[in-house]
Amino acid sequence: MPEATTNNPNRTPNYLQIIGLAVVVAIMMWLFFKGGNAEHNLKLAIGYSLLFLLLLWGLAIFVDILKGTIDLSGILSEVGGGASMSRFQLLIFTFVIALSFFLIVVSTGGFPQIPTEVLTLLGISASTYAVSKGIQIGSQSPAGKHPTEVVEETHTAVEAEEIKK
Amino acid sequence: MQQLVILARWEVYLLIGGLFAIILYKILSGSIDLNGLLTGDSRDGSEFFSPGRAQMLAFTSITAFNYLMEVVRSPSLQALPTIPHSTLAILAGSHLVYLGGKARSMLLGSISEYLRTEVFNARGNNKQSE
Numbered sequence: 464m465p466e467a468t469t470n471n472p473n474r475t476p477n478y479l480q481i482i483g484l485a486v487v488v489a490i491m492m493w494l495f496f497k498g499g500n501a502e503h504n505l506k507l508a509i510g511y512s513l514l515f516l517l518l519l520w521g522l523a524i525f526v527d528i529l530k531g532t533i534d535l536s537g538i539l540s541e542v543g544g545g546a547s548m549s550r551f552q553l554l555i556f557t558f559v560i561a562l563s564f565f566l567i568v569v570s571t572g573g574f575p576q577i578p579t580e581v582l583t584l585l586g587i588s589a590s591t592y593a594v595s596k597g598i599q600i601g602s603q604s605p606a607g608k609h610p611t612e613v614v615e616e617t618h619t620a621v622e623a624e625e626i627k628k
Numbered sequence: 629m630q631q632l633v634i635l636a637r638w639e640v641y642l643l644i645g646g647l648f649a650i651i652l653y654k655i656l657s658g659s660i661d662l663n664g665l666l667t668g669d670s671r672d673g674s675e676f677f678s679p680g681r682a683q684m685l686a687f688t689s690i691t692a693f694n695y696l697m698e699v700v701r702s703p704s705l706q707a708l709p710t711i712p713h714s715t716l717a718i719l720a721g722s723h724l725v726y727l728g729g730k731a732r733s734m735l736l737g738s739i740s741e742y743l744r745t746e747v748f749n750a751r752g753n754n755k756q757s758e
Contacts, residue, residue: 510632514639521643528650535651536659545664548681548726552688558648559692563699563708565644569637576707584691584711584719591723595730602734621752 483519487512542599549595556588668733680729687722691715 494508527533539554541547560581567575654660666685668678691711698709 507629507632510629511635514632514636518639518642521639521646525646525650535654536661538651539655539660539662539665541664541669545667545669545675546662548665548684551662551665552684552723554651555688555692559696560708561644562648563696565640566699566703567705567708569641570703571706573706575705578708578710580711580713580716581708583716587716587720587723591727594727598727598731598734 479519479523483516486515490515547595549592553588553592556585560585668729676733678729678733680726684722684726687719691719 490511491508494504494511497504524533528535539546539550541550564575564577651660655662664675666678666681667675668681669675695709695711699705702709
């Protein structure tokens with residue numbers, strides 16, 4: 464995980480933040496001097512500003528992902544290397560349900576009801592991921608050895624002691 | 629105000645679509661590595677083709693595709709489409725098969741190896757009792 468760079472003296476100024484702030488101020492000024500209903504203008508100013516800031520944050524995240532600052536290369540990887548099937552299916556189901564939800568919101572203009580079956584599906588998917596992680600961690604003893612290896616080593620040690628006696 | 633709603637809608641299109649496109653691009657370009665998706669690991673580090681993973685990939689893809697098609701065909705629904713209980717049961721079974729296979733290979737090793745360990749334990753217990 465990259466360390467925080469807030470105290471780095473060589474850090475370049477974040478132009479995205481400056482541009483964002485400038486645009487928000489410009490929107491506020493424009494709506495202030497526009498005239499008309501003040502309450503309505505305030506609502507519009509807040510709405511446009513939030514919309515713009517959200518877009519800016521989203522784009523900043525996209526840029527960081529594309530530049531590799533936010534590293535997604537291990538999003539589907541297992542601890543020991545190779546792709547993880549449990550992570551992959553969780554990603555697929557999350558995208559499918561999110562996309563379906565969004566399509567319905569766009570077409571109907573309201574939030575749809577979520578049936579229990581859909582929640583069960585996501586639950587199965589997430590549980591599989593969690594159990595898979597548990598199996599992976601459980602397969603390693605604290606010393607980095609498999610439990611059966613530990614049993615074998617214990618037996619060998621017992622046998623060695625018996626021979627000594 | 630109507631203009632604001634339209635802009636908000638397009639922004640969500642852009643952000644969700646963009647995230648989806650970036651992840652898809654990274655998978656296709658190999659930045660997100662899918663090597664070994666159908667390969668199982670055994671506890672000794674060897675790799676093998678895993679039928680459990682293959683069947684899970686098939687069931688996951690089929691279920692996800694069918695669900696998405698159902699939404700695309702009738703997006704004006706007031707609720708997300710339900711999933712038949714039989715489909716859920718099949719999917720749960722598929723996941724259990726995958727987890728069972730993974731647990732066996734990661735925790736017990738191959739069956740022969742497991743039996744060998746059990747025999748070893750039994751022999752050790754006999755010696756101790758003698």
